Amino acid sequence: MTRADRWLLAAVLALAIALLPLTLGAGTRTRMVEVTTPSGTVLLDLTEPGERTVRGLLGDMVLRVSSEGVRVIESPCPDQRCLNMGPVTGSGGVVVCIPSGVSVSPARGSAEVDHVVR
């Protein structure tokens, strides 16, 4: 490695650390989690545990709502990365399935909602 290589690696890691506040919640805590799908946005209530099904580009995805948050438990995507992400709680976390076009994140206050799934 050259000296410039080391400086570059240090700069990239420093940038990653500087961006860490992005991973933190906005400070507000909500009991709702929003699921963005190709057909619209739905809200899940964290106080109502159970399994919910949403429709993605590749088919149905099953989400589990529990006390620890929302996780994807079934997905038609080839890599199944989304199954290892999360959980998404009211204050943080994100799950995304790119092939399905579905993402799960804490609800934003002004999100336009198509419907709420209970």
Next chain:
Amino acid sequence: MWSASRSHHVALAGVLLALGSVLGIVESALLPPVPLPGVRLGLANIAVLVAIALLGLRWGLAVSMGRVFIVGAATGTLMGPAALMSIAGAMAAWVAIAAVSRPAGRFSMVGWSIAGASAHVVAQIAVATALTGAPALLALAPVSLAVASVCGLATGLMALSLVSRTAPLTQGVGRLAGVEAGGTAVGR
């Protein structure tokens, strides 16, 4: 008119394209996917780095794009959003490597790989955010960037080691970054 040197370039590019494609397919099939969009070890990038070092940026771009196409076709992701992310990542990585490869010698292949991996993951997160319309994805950027830079370090070291140990193939083919004429890797 084709010269023996150009034929050698084409043959070597073909070998590196095959190597990159096999590494990409094997990585997809055998290694568990990292639960971060766009982040992977990037073994296929070893072939791209070697192509850029031995043959130049244009051949490196051809190997990179060819690898994206072949791996996408083999894994069944060629026509989906994953292909768009792969193309964006590969192009961003190539631009970043092109930027740090001049002036020659300032950065070694390791630096190229770190720059390429970082640009790759930033581009993929940007495309993923645009595809899903979920700005919450940006929250994954710090961890993804840190993991990608470490993966870039690893693949850069592997690429440099590969070039250092295949000196007979490199003689007369092109100028190398961070490698002496005798094939020994050097640091500065």
